[in-house]
Amino acid sequence: MKTDADDGWSLVVPLKPLALAKSRLGPAAGERLRPRLALAFAVDTVAAALACAGVRDVVVVTDDRVAGRALAALGARIVPDAPAAGLNAALAHGARAVRALRPRARVAALNADLPALRPAELGRVLDAAREFPRAFLADAAEMGTTFLSAGPGVELEPAFGGPSRLRHLASGAVEIRLAGVDSVRRDVDTGEDLAAAGALGLGPRTAARRPAPAG
Ligand SMILES: Nc1nc2c(ncn2[C@@H]2O[C@H](COP(=O)(O)OP(=O)(O)OP(=O)(O)O)[C@@H](O)[C@H]2O)c(=O)[nH]1
Numbered sequence: 001m002k003t004d005a006d007d008g009w010s011l012v013v014p015l016k017p018l019a020l021a022k023s024r025l026g027p028a029a030g031e032r033l034r035p036r037l038a039l040a041f042a043v044d045t046v047a048a049a050l051a052c053a054g055v056r057d058v059v060v061v062t063d064d065r066v067a068g069r070a071l072a073a074l075g076a077r078i079v080p081d082a083p084a085a086g087l088n089a090a091l092a093h094g095a096r097a098v099r100a101l102r103p104r105a106r107v108a109a110l111n112a113d114l115p116a117l118r119p120a121e122l123g124r125v126l127d128a129a130r131e132f133p134r135a136f137l138a139d140a141a142e143m144g145t146t147f148l149s150a151g152p153g154v155e156l157e158p159a160f161g162g163p164s165r166l167r168h169l170a171s172g173a174v175e176i177r178l179a180g181v182d183s184v185r186r187d188v189d190t191g192e193d194l195a196a197a198g199a200l201g202l203g204p205r206t207a208a209r210r211p212a213p214a215g
């Protein structure tokens, strides 16, 4: 019999209100462009995630109405950030929203700031994650985390925020070490990160909004 677990992954993507998001990009982007870039990152991330063969659906946890409308138009389910208690509470809330409908769903958290995300690379990460109860992918700096998964019957237990790689390791999640998944690891916090994502190839919405190079 086919179960929820056979059905493909449900991704939970957290997104801060755009007025507050990506504050570390302010110096490089300017305050007018910063919220627009935060939305562009989320649109490119969610569009690529929805285009990934292993993904069944995407739940975005956000209280931002503009972003919610744009991401719902792509096909994401929008869940309000009801806990209003930070990133990990938002992710746990999103995972519960998934499992309220499909109790044995495979669930994974994915950051909303991956504007170079490639569906095929995400697919390879999801395939690797299937082998473990909980698994995660470190960010490009090897300090943080861009992806955390939980298989059927397993709680997500997110411990994101700053240097979360060691926290996720200590929590018992298995670190996925794969070559050729740079786009899934390339989160963008600063202007330098945006240049690095540009070298991988930005999604169309971010490419259209990218700040002009200085000088
Ligand atoms: N729903 C929700 N999402 C959050 C919250 N805090 C962070 N996020 C999201 O979690 C992901 C990782 O967060 P960060 O990389 O620190 O992004 P950020 O908080 O916008 O960046 P900074 O302002 O530079 O710290 C991003 O997709 C954020 O939008 C929160 O309290 N609620």
Ligand SMILES: C=C(OP(=O)(O)O)C(=O)O
Pocket (backbone or CB within 6 Å): 139, 143, 144, 145, 146, 159, 160, 161, 162, 163, 164, 165, 187, 189
């Ligand atoms: C949210 C995280 O980090 P950052 O705020 O540096 O993107 C993380 O890597 O857990």
